[in-house]
Amino acid sequence: MCVKGVRLYKFRNFSMEELEFSEKENIIIGGNGFGKSNLLEGIYICGSGRSFRTRAISECIKFGEKTGSVSLRLQDSSSIRVEILSNSGKNILYNEKKLKRVSNLFEILNIVYIGPQEIEYVRGSPSLRRELMDLSIMRQEPGMSSTILNYARLVKERYFHLKKLASGEAVGGEVYLDVLDERIATLGGKIVRSRLDTIDSIREKVSDTYRRITGNEDKVEITYHSSFPIKDKEKIPEAILDHLHSARERDKRYFETTVGPHRDDLMVRLNGFPIREYGSWGEMRSASFAILVSLATSSLEKREKRPVFLVDDAFANLDAARKKNLAALIQENGQFFLTITEKEELGDISPEAFIFELKKPGKPVRRENG
Ligand SMILES: Nc1ncnc2c1ncn2[C@@H]1O[C@H](COP(=O)(O)OP(=O)(O)O)[C@@H](O)[C@H]1O
Ligand SMILES: [Mg+2]
Missing domain, CATH: 1.20.1050.90 (RecF/RecN/SMC, N-terminal domain)
Structure with missing residues (x-):
């Protein structure tokens, strides 16, 4: 199952953003601190019920706000929404119905985060x-x-x-x-x-x-x-x-x-x-x-279940050959989100990829490929 779109509401440094994704490759470009990992974190929370950065999920609520949420629209038109509460509580909804167990999410999405700490x-x-x-x-x-x-x-x-x-x-x-x-x-x-x-x-x-x-x-x-x-x-x-x-x-x-x-x-x-x-x-x-x-x-x-790979800064210190091999491998195996800081890091990129650029913090914009 792949992720067709995301809606980030008062989540980390996003006020309200909606993005449509490619079923194959999605590349997120932006400077340090602009929100690339935040975006992946939002997707990850919907797929697993938890953050890869913090146990206190309320930290994800935008500074100064009381609640926040992330929603995903999936390939089969179903939806997952996670509402984050200030006491680190959360409500997880699948097709707008509350899920009994967080682990039910594993039956819906197979999400894998690969970051620099991995x-x-x-x-x-x-x-x-x-x-x-x-x-x-x-x-x-x-x-x-x-x-x-x-x-x-x-x-x-x-x-x-x-x-x-x-x-x-x-x-x-x-x-x-x-x-x-x-x-x-x-x-x-x-x-x-x-x-x-x-x-x-x-x-x-x-x-x-x-x-x-x-x-x-x-x-x-x-x-x-x-x-x-x-x-x-x-x-x-x-x-x-x-x-x-x-x-x-x-x-x-x-x-x-x-x-x-x-x-x-x-x-x-x-x-x-x-x-x-x-x-x-x-x-x-x-x-x-x-x-x-x-x-x-x-x-x-x-x-x-086709996995969704969230690859965060993960190519940073790999040589060009390994980067290329790895990208090919991940693409074969699932949907793929990749963050980078400079578009020069990209090398060859498939013409089908969707590219999102964060020109300033919290503002991703879809960019023409090429
Ligand atoms: N709860 C929050 N509310 C608003 N901004 C936040 C929140 N948590 C983190 N940030 C901001 O998000 C930025 C880090 O975003 P991140 O996605 O890690 O950047 P990068 O693009 O380098 O991956 C920092 O500027 C930080 O201040
Ligand atoms: Mg980051």
Whole structure:
């Protein structure tokens, strides 16, 4: 599903703007601080219910205003509207009817933001990669949202229970710990299984995509790195429970849960070596792209949803060949919004692309192509 148009009302530095988009490429040109990322943020909020910049969504309301909103018109004439309230609350409406769950948005749009920070998915801490895998799982299978949420709650609850056990205040004692462990193993097992399946489904594609971006023969390989050995994919909950039992004394001492998907990671290797430790900046960046594009199109294969890529300043430090390869690749796979500061950055551009120029802050104007 692609985005045909947007309406930004009292959103960031926009007072009231309406834009029509190309189903293929949309290029947004403008100086620093003019509102390019704000525009992408508006689209992203409608597709995911959250911002890629802040948890306090009320920050998106235009300075001095009490509410703001963003609406999208989609390819099939349906609409999504997000009203943002000053207490960071929001109303999400699909065809003017309130959506029950934010995760329902994932069934409508498959939106992927790729910004300058996205290299952190490869370079940064494991928690970012776990988040990325889980987001992708929720997109493929919206029912997994509650499993992921409840799992996180259980791990927290186990921590508090371990603390209380140590101070002798725990209600339920070791028996309740058994109950928690059982539930952690059940839900954790589901999450690990989904992550494994996801990784399996994109492994080849990540490797191919990386080669296509870089134009060389380097081999990028992704594997799931679990906090416990997985011998049988069908018996993951049993394995988690087993290892929770063996780790119990240690867990009681340190108030930790040492086994489970919250301790796992996604390993990315380049030619056999961990890319986080040995890769160059450009290599890590290209690997991040390859993973993000592959994840987005893997859900495409499962649910026939053409992704919408929001690529923010992301070409800035790539060489001309990589830029070109990457643009071609993204276009093949979905609708594409790209921000740049100078039109010279563009290079070759398809005559079908829509170009929007911000000549001053908050005022995008459609420009003739060429
Ligand atoms: N809530 C807001 N209300 C009005 N202006 C805002 C708000 N939030 C950010 N801005 C302004 O938006 C600008 C940043 O826009 P941004 O889209 O990040 O720029 P860029 O074009 O460089 O991507 C800054 O000038 C900032 O002051
Ligand atoms: Mg920006």
